[in-house]
Amino acid sequence: QVQLVQSGTEVKRPGASLKVSCKPSGFTFTSFAYTWVRQAPGQGLEWMGWISPNSGVTHHAQKLQGRFTMTTDRATSTAYMELSSLTSDDTAVYYCAKDRDPMAGDGFDTWGQGTLVTVSS
Amino acid sequence: DIQMTQSPSTLSASVGDRVTITCRASQSISNCLAWYQQKPGKAPKLLIYKASSLESGVPPRFSGSGSGTEFTLTISSLQPDDFAIYYCQQYRTYPRTFGQGTKVEIK
Numbered sequence A: 001q002v003q004l005v006q007s008g009t010e011v012k013r014p015g016a017s018l019k020v021s022c023k024p025s026g027f028t029f030t031s032f033a034y035t036w037v038r039q040a041p042g043q044g045l046e047w048m049g050w051i052s053p054n055s056g057v058t059h060h061a062q063k064l065q066g067r068f069t070m071t072t073d074r075a076t077s078t079a080y081m082e083l084s085s086l087t088s089d090d091t092a093v094y095y096c097a098k099d100r101d102p103m104a105g106d107g108f109d110t111w112g113q114g115t116l117v118t119v120s121s
Numbered sequence B: 001d002i003q004m005t006q007s008p009s010t011l012s013a014s015v016g017d018r019v020t021i022t023c024r025a026s027q028s029i030s031n032c033l034a035w036y037q038q039k040p041g042k043a044p045k046l047l048i049y050k051a052s053s054l055e056s057g058v059p060p061r062f063s064g065s066g067s068g069t070e071f072t073l074t075i076s077s078l079q080p081d082d083f084a085i086y087y088c089q090q091y092r093t094y095p096r097t098f099g100q101g102t103k104v105e106i107k
Helices: none
Strands: A003-006 A010-012 A018-025 A034-039 A046-051 A058-060 A068-073 A078-083 A092-101 A105-111 A115-119 B004-007 B010-013 B019-025 B033-038 B045-049 B062-067 B070-075 B085-090 B102-106
Touching: A003 A092, A003 A105, A010 A018, A018 A092, A018 A115, A034 A068, A046 A068, A046 A078, A058 A068, A078 A092, A105 B033, B004 B085, B010 B019, B019 B033, B019 B085, B019 B102, B033 B062, B045 B062, B070 B085
Parallel strands: A010 A115, B010 B102
Antiparallel strands: A003 A018, A018 A078, A034 A046, A034 A092, A046 A058, A068 A078, A092 A105, A092 A115, A105 B045, B004 B019, B019 B070, B033 B045, B033 B085, B062 B070, B085 B102
């Protein structure tokens, strides 16, 4: 079964850092690129960034510049996102998703279950 | 960045209705557009890619059309399972922006 499994719920203090993992199963990790999307409570979907495990090339949202990092570990077939200097505005469900097509992208056909992150003092 | 604008924001409809949602891009994205359905507490589900290609397993009552800057998602006969929020997303360039969503609710 093709799926992405994410790490669990996090509660963070303002100013802290966050690291979320995303582990695929049912397909070859390096065959596809991965995207991170977040959704604040009651809000829409916000694209955060994209990473290719093969090339290491990343693209990320300008608003997250400087505090958002995506990595992959080919040894463990896991994708990670890190977000630093957290504020209450970073409270959201964070999703990883995989490109439908390795070349064309064509949207995201498989999503993780989501990781709820709450930033509160 | 390419802005994606959906209309309407909310749509009230009845079972059996034909429903159309529009998505406009601030510049041409060719046919690099996907549509998703999201239900409360769940991850989005891919419905349509390449503006009009139906994802495997998605009922044929869903269809997409358009190219360039204007796109539509049509549900030919609304079913109880279709009440949800729908998002368009462009993947022509980075950042791969989403529309703000259209909520389809029961009339």
